[in-house]
Amino acid sequence: MSAEFWEMGGYAVYVWGSFAAALIIYVWNVVAPRRRRRAILGSLLETDE
Amino acid sequence: MNWTWFHRLASPPSFFRFAERFAPWFGGLGLLLLLVAWYGGLVLAPADYQQKDAFRIIYVHVPAAAVSLSLYIAMAVCGAITLIWRMKLAECVLVAIAPVGASFTALALLTGMLWGKPMWGAYWVWDARLTAELVLLFLYLGVVGLNGAFDDPRTAARACGLLAIVGAVNVPIVHYSVVWWNSLHQGSTILKFGKPNISASMAWPLYAGLLGTYLWCGYAVLRRAQNELLLRERGTRWVREMGTELAGTADVC
Numbered sequence: 403m404s405a406e407f408w409e410m411g412g413y414a415v416y417v418w419g420s421f422a423a424a425l426i427i428y429v430w431n432v433v434a435p436r437r438r439r440r441a442i443l444g445s446l447l448e449t450d451e
Numbered sequence: 452m453n454w455t456w457f458h459r460l461a462s463p464p465s466f467f468r469f470a471e472r473f474a475p476w477f478g479g480l481g482l483l484l485l486l487v488a489w490y491g492g493l494v495l496a497p498a499d500y501q502q503k504d505a506f507r508i509i510y511v512h513v514p515a516a517a518v519s520l521s522l523y524i525a526m527a528v529c530g531a532i533t534l535i536w537r538m539k540l541a542e543c544v545l546v547a548i549a550p551v552g553a554s555f556t557a558l559a560l561l562t563g564m565l566w567g568k569p570m571w572g573a574y575w576v577w578d579a580r581l582t583a584e585l586v587l588l589f590l591y592l593g594v595v596g597l598n599g600a601f602d603d604p605r606t607a608a609r610a611c612g613l614l615a616i617v618g619a620v621n622v623p624i625v626h627y628s629v630v631w632w633n634s635l636h637q638g639s640t641i642l643k644f645g646k647p648n649i650s651a652s653m654a655w656p657l658y659a660g661l662l663g664t665y666l667w668c669g670y671a672v673l674r675r676a677q678n679e680l681l682l683r684e685r686g687t688r689w690v691r692e693m694g695t696e697l698a699g700t701a702d703v704c
Binding site for chain 2 (some may be wrong): 407410411412413415416417419420421423424427428430431432434435436438439442443446447
């Protein structure tokens, strides 16, 4: 990618800041429920045995 | 009309299996569309004649704002079903939506601030649209907090349902704020009657991003609702069977 692309016409902080924030939120939305499921399944097996 | 399919789907084990089967499709298709949308928005779409490259924030801001309202409506509908029919699945979906909605409302506000600074000269103004969206965030956080404040999940869900319904009055206020008041916020670009105010080369990544974000939220809500079902139905036979079945699989996606 060219330097011009990363500069975003001088708006780099705002554009990349927005996309970085979005990336964090999107990833969290998938990771958080998966971690929770693992914890729940773990506790279910514990109480079973 | 035959409602058997509905009652069958609404039973916890059936819904769990339904979600188990379809959630990966929501996540996979959502990811594909989002990758295409971000590439289209950042690389392929031309810079705006007025806002230059800063307009590209639209590709994360508008989908986040759209789902923040849609998820609230879905949450309020679940709230009504919870209060009227005391349906367990509606309770689970209700509390599953709240954190997802809160995260996308926060994202809409944050990207809006990052867009506002270069375009309006200020991160924040107490404008009708911005203020109403902030109230939306507080409503979501209220549901999350209320849900955690009760020991009994069914009592918690009914309290959350009531708050969700009362707060629904805020949804049309957010949506129509740019029409009803002189707002600094620009008017609707695509979600309006008539021709969209955007050229096709800029529009298609936005549509892909919207659809991708809805699917992504669908994945998150399905997975969270599944977790709620496992917790509420623990001790039943189907959860014990499902627990051993799922623990056998190396990774759950």
